[in-house]
Amino acid sequence: MASAYPRSPKVLKGGIVAYQLPQLVPTIIAFQYNPDEVSRSIQSRGAAGGGRGDANRVDGPPTETISMSVDIDATDQLEKPDQNSVAVDNGLHPVIASLERLVYPSYPLVIANEALAFAGSAFILAEQAPLALLVWGPKRVLPVRVQSLSIREEAFDQKLNPIRARADLTLEVLTYRDLDVGNPGYWVYLAAFTQKEVLSTLNTLGDPGGIRSMLPI
Template sequence: MTTAPPISPRLLKGALIGVDLFNPLASIIVFQYNPDTMTRRLEPRSMTGADGDRGEAYRLSGAPKETITLSVEIDAADQLADVNPVAVASGVGPSLAALEMLLYPKSLAVIANAAIAAVGGIEILPTSGPMVLFVWGPSRVLPVRVGAMTITEDAFDTLLNPTRAKVELTLHVMSYNDLALTSPGNALFTVHQITKEVLATANIFNSAQNLGTALQL
C-alpha cells in the first residue's frame, strides 16, 4: 500500500508593484525567490527634540519612520534550460529593468516637460514616479519609497546579458504622515496599523499565559 506524498503548503511570493495609471503593467516584480531575511528599522516621530519640553516627552506626531532592507536574487538558469525566448534574448535584464523603473519618471512626461520649457514655459512641476507597493503576504501591503537599490550582476551570457543578479533594496515605508488623505497608500497604511493593533492585543493572552507559567515555577 502506497501513501500519498505530503501536500506542501503553497508558498506566497513577495512583490514590488509600481502603480501608474498611464502604464500599469510596467513595474510588477514578483520575487523569484523570497529573501531569507528582512531587516526593519523603526524610529519614533517624537514631538520634541533634545531640549524639548519634558511634559511632551512621550507625545508622538504620527506613525514611526520605518525602513526595510532586503536582498532579492534573480536567476535565469531555469528559464534558459527551458529555452524561454525572453531569457535567451535578454537574461534577467527585463526583471532588473522592471525594478529600476521604480526610480524613473516616465519618458513621455520628461519629453513633454522639456518641450514646454523649450517654448518658455515656467513653473514646471517635477514628474512623479509610480506609487510603489511592497507586498509581503496578504496582511502586509505597504506603500514605500525606494531609497536605494544596489544591483550586483554575477553571471552573463555570450551577449553579456546578465543571467544572475542580486539586488539589495532599501525601502522607506510611507505612512499617513507622508501621503495625502486621498491617496490609496494612506488607506493601505491605516489598515496596516490597525492590523498591528489587533496583533498587539492578541499578544496579551500570550503574555498572561507566560506569566502564569512563570509563577507556577
Template sequence: MSKIPGYPKTARAALVVFEAPNPIPSVITLQYNPDKMQRDVKASAIEGGARSDAFRLTGAPVETIKMEVWFDATDKLAEGDPFTIANGIYPQLASLEMLLAPSSAVVVANSIMLAAGTIEILPASAPFLILVWGKRVLPVRMAGLSVGEEAFDVNLNPIRAKVGLDFTVLTYSDLEQSHPGYAMYLGHQIVKEQMGRATRAGTVASILSQKLSTN
C-alpha cells in the same frame, strides 16, 4: 522537483506598481523570496520639548526596509525560453531601476514646455508602489537599490544578480487622506494593533504570579 501533496504553497513577495494615468497596475514578482528583511523603525517624537511632551508622538513611526533579492536565468535558459535567451535577466533589473527614474515621456514633455517658455515645471511623480509581503501590504517609496551582476551570457546579458532594495514606508503622516495609501497604511497598523494586543493578554497577571511564587 515534485511538490509534496498537501504542503502549503509558499506566498511570493511582490511589488505592485501604479503608474498614472494607467489605472491598471503592473506586478513585479520577486523570483525568490529574500532570506531576511531588515526593518528599522523610529518613533516620530518631539525632541528637546517640555517635560509634558516626553511621551508625545507627532505621527506614525518612520520605517525603512532593506532586503536582498536574487534573480537567476539558469532554469529558463535550460528550458530554452527564447525571451530569456535573448535578454537574460536584464528586463527584471530594468523594471526595478525604472522605479527610480521619471519616464522618458515626462522628460521629453518637460523639455518641450521649457523650450516653449513655461515658467514652472512640476517635478515628475514616482509611481505608487506597494510592497506585498505576506500579511504586510505597505505603500512604499523605493529609496535606492544596489545591483551586483555575477554572471553573463555570450552577449553579455546578465544571467545572475543580487539586488539590494531599500524602501521607505509611506504612512498617514506622509500621504493625503484621499490617497489610497493613506487607508492602506491605517489598515496595516490596525492589524498590527490587534496582533500585538493578542500577545499582551494575561501578561501582567502571569508576571505578578511568577514574582509572588518566588517570594
C-alpha cells in the same frame, strides 16, 4: 521540478507592485525567490520641545525602513529556450529595468517636460516616481519609497546579458503623514495600521501573569 511532497503547503511569493498614478494598471515585480531575511528599522519621531509631562509625546508614526536582498536567476528559463524567448534574448534586463523604474519619474512626463523646456515654457509638470507597494504576505502590504537600490550582476550570457543578479533594496515606509488623502497609498497604510492594532491584541507569548503581579500600578 515537482515537489517530492505533494501535500506540502504552497509558499506565497513576495514582491513589489508599482502604480504610475493616476493610472491604476500596476507593474508587478514578483520575487523569483523570497529573501532569506528581512531587516526592519523603526525609529520614533519624538516631538520637538515640550515640557514636563510631554516625554511620551510623538510627532506622528515612527520612521520605518525595510531592507532585503533579492536573488534573480535566469538559469531555469534558459534551460527551456523555446518557451522563454524573452529571457534568451534579454537575460535579466527586463526584471532589472522594472526594479530601476521604481526610482525614476514617469517617462512620458519627462519627455513632456523636456518639450516644454525646449519651447521656453515656464510651466513644468511635477515628475513623481511610481507609488510602490511592498507585498510581503497578506498581513504586510505597505506603501514604500525606494531609498536605495544596489544591483550586483554576477553572471552573463554570450551577449553580455546578465543572467544571475542580486538586488539589495532599502525601502522607506510611507505613512499618512507622507501621502495625500487622495493617494491610494494613504488608505493602504491606514489598513496596515489597523491590522497592526488587531494583531497586537492576539499576542499570547510569554507569561504576562508573572509580570502583572509585579506591577506597582
